[in-house]
């Protein structure tokens with residue numbers, strides 16, 4: 001929330017000011033936060049708007065790198081219960097709204113201390129609201145909780161990172177004073193408040209100005225664009241449900257979004273009702289899966305990336321002319337299962353350079369193929385070792401590691417030399433995202449894989465003044481904006497776009513999903 005000049009930040013650092021100024025309206029809340037100490041200054045502000053406004057004036061002149069409000073609140077969202085923790089994404093006051101940009105890292109810090117919090121707008125009002133007025137407040141503001149101080153205390157931030165974390169004591173139908181007055185209600189709320197404070201300290205330690213280097217290219221590749229587009233078009237054209245075998249691409253956000261729109265993700269075609277539409281994921285399938293789908297009379301739409309299809313064709317070609325194929329990739333990965341299924345008798349799977357030693361292949365016709373999303377330098381080492389052992393080794397016409405994988409790794413290699421920390425946005429099961437982490441680490445740059453800003457532990461940022469951000473080929477670019485915004489919530493950010501290679505690759509859609517000529521009818525075909 002807000003910014004301050006770099007000079008101000010330098011002064012704050014050199015004067016060794018507390019990391020956090022913690023504002024708490026009630027004595028009980030201040031007691032839960034504990035005494036002021038070198039890292040945290042606790043200020044009891046008093047209850048209600050008038051006292052909060054007065055305290056904010058005083059607090060705005062007090063030295064601290066970040067400011068936070070904590071205390072009790074009333075729930076507006078019916079699902080919240082006493083003791084639940086709420087983090088404000090926005091403060092909705094009577095006259096204006098404040099956006100709290102650092103919410104993601106704060107949620108991550110809370111998770112580290114064992115608190116799962118709800119995030120959403122908090123409304124600040126100047127009187128106790130109950131009954132229908134409370135319902136109207138929830139409806140008109142979109143807030144999930146209500147208090148009587150945060151909008152006034154927000155003025156104390158004075159361009160410093162600002163957060164509000166509240167504990168629910170009051171739910172619709174039960175008034176705050178009655179809930180907190182019970183021994184059980186008071187103790188539950190107090191325990192939650194005590195848990196919050198270490199997380200706020202963790203969050204405040206990361207408050208600092210930063211340089212952010214954005215890796216280019218990053219995020220969606222042409223194969224992922226096409227696969228997601230295929231499911232969206234299938235939903236538009238045929239209506240839900242559209243079944244998708246496995247995750248269409250390895251990203252939780254993409255999968256959740258498509259699920260909301262009516263896609264149904266299944267592990268095997270056996271789960272798809274006979275005659276229904278099934279989309280094969282970007283990672284491809286083995287011939288056995290196609291046979292099973294046809295036997296169930298499914299209408300197949302194939303979203304296999306054309307670059308994976310190319311590897312399948314190479315496997316068939318080598319096997320047909322009698323080669324033993326060394327397939328380099330990760331056991332259990334869907335792409336490897338699909339490729340290996342093209343010629344199971346001819347293929348030997350290995351994962352690492354050291355696996356070459358144990359290979360015992362009869363005959364002199366040996367070929368290699370690779371998973372499309374491996375680390376370029378690691379694969380080179382495997383191929384070098386294979387060639388030493390099998391001098392007549394042959395390989396694919398052009399590299400199997402795809403352009404998107406190589407380009408994203410090249411960008412990470414360049415940025416890793418300048419950055420104190422590399423943030424890779426991608427899901428745990430995304431092979432290409434995990435390789436980006438390894439590439440950065442091999443360059444000596446600490447790297448973290450996160451699904452989004454809510455996994456960004458502020459502690460990683462404490463000594464990171466230059467942070468590089470990239471996203472795996474299956475992660476939407478909007479997540480990069482969200483991570484940058486979260487960093488901005490921790491202090492001023494200077495963003496530097498660094499594109500090392502321009503990409504222009506595009507793949508065409510399967511014929512059944514291309515825009516139909518005017519007046520014609522179209523349907524998915526069984527194959």
Ligand code: SF4
Pocket residue numbers: 221222223224282305306307308372373402403404405432473
């Ligand atoms: S990472 Fe490469 S192989 Fe995989 S979908 Fe993207 S372009 Fe295709």
